[in-house]
Amino acid sequence: MKHFTYTNALKKGLFMLSILGCGIVSAQTTTTSTDIAKKTNAIRVIDNKGTIKYLQVENGITQITNTSTNKTTTTWQLGGDLTKDTYIDANGKKFALDGLALLADTAAASTDAKDKSKHDDTSPGSGYTLLVRDEATGEIKKKKVEGLVKSGHEKHTAAADSTTDLDITAAVTLPIFSNIWVYRNGAKLIAGEDYTVADKKVTIKPKTTAAHVTAGTNWSINNGDIFEIQYVR
Numbered sequence: 573m574k575h576f577t578y579t580n581a582l583k584k585g586l587f588m589l590s591i592l593g594c595g596i597v598s599a600q601t602t603t604t605s606t607d608i609a610k611k612t613n614a615i616r617v618i619d620n621k622g623t624i625k626y627l628q629v630e631n632g633i634t635q636i637t638n639t640s641t642n643k644t645t646t647t648w649q650l651g652g653d654l655t656k657d658t659y660i661d662a663n664g665k666k667f668a669l670d671g672l673a674l675l676a677d678t679a680a681a682s683t684d685a686k687d688k689s690k691h692d693d694t695s696p697g698s699g700y701t702l703l704v705r706d707e708a709t710g711e712i713k714k715k716k717v718e719g720l721v722k723s724g725h726e727k728h729t730a731a732a733d734s735t736t737d738l739d740i741t742a743a744v745t746l747p748i749f750s751n752i753w754v755y756r757n758g759a760k761l762i763a764g765e766d767y768t769v770a771d772k773k774v775t776i777k778p779k780t781t782a783a784h785v786t787a788g789t790n791w792s793i794n795n796g797d798i799f800e801i802q803y804v805r
Contacts, residue, residue, distance in 0.1 A: 725800065756798070
């Protein structure tokens with residue numbers, strides 16, 4: 573708690589400050605029975621009616637007091653520990669951060685990111701992570717790039733000649749056609765015609781009808797054919 577003597581001019585200034593401070597606080601804070609006078613980060617002011625009031629900072633706001641010039645100057649600024657869960661409702665308005673640095677395309681993705689790391693950690697991780705939003709809680713978290721975008725490759729060798737469909741079961745749930753490529757002995761097959769995809773299964777569909785023979789697009793599965801599945805998800 574800080575006490576100081578003030579002139580009429582200072583008194584008027586503090587009165588305006590107390591009105592402004594009360595107006596700001598009332599928009600976000602409800603009245604409680606907490607004894608604010610006992611808090612070390614509270615500033616005591618007196619309005620023109622003689623009413624003692626207190627201004628304080630909490631939850632991500634830092635208070636700095638400077639008395640080096642025989643004047644007490646108190647500054648409130650962004651930065652500090654959150655003391656409780658905090659939500660900002662954009663309410664349909666734009667919420668943006670200007671002045672952010674643009675990473676080069678060669679910037680390395682992090683492989684050793686740490687949970688709840690801070691900018692001044694003595695042994696920080698390296699590289700870069702992505703910020704993501706938890707849809708269940710709205711909380712902002714971070715994620716390794718490799719955990720968001722995954723690629724894979726699987727190979728299957730045909731065990732016998734066949735003119736019927738061949739099902740290949742992958743180790744993971746596969747993405748949609750635009751993110752998956754299937755090859756037969758190095759030649760790319762046509763999505764939706766030569767093969768279909770459903771969950772973890774790729775179904776190879778040979779073309780053996782008379783129409784395909786006439787058109788020269790017929791083919792069947794031969795013993796030893798190698799089918800490669802490549803995907804990004």
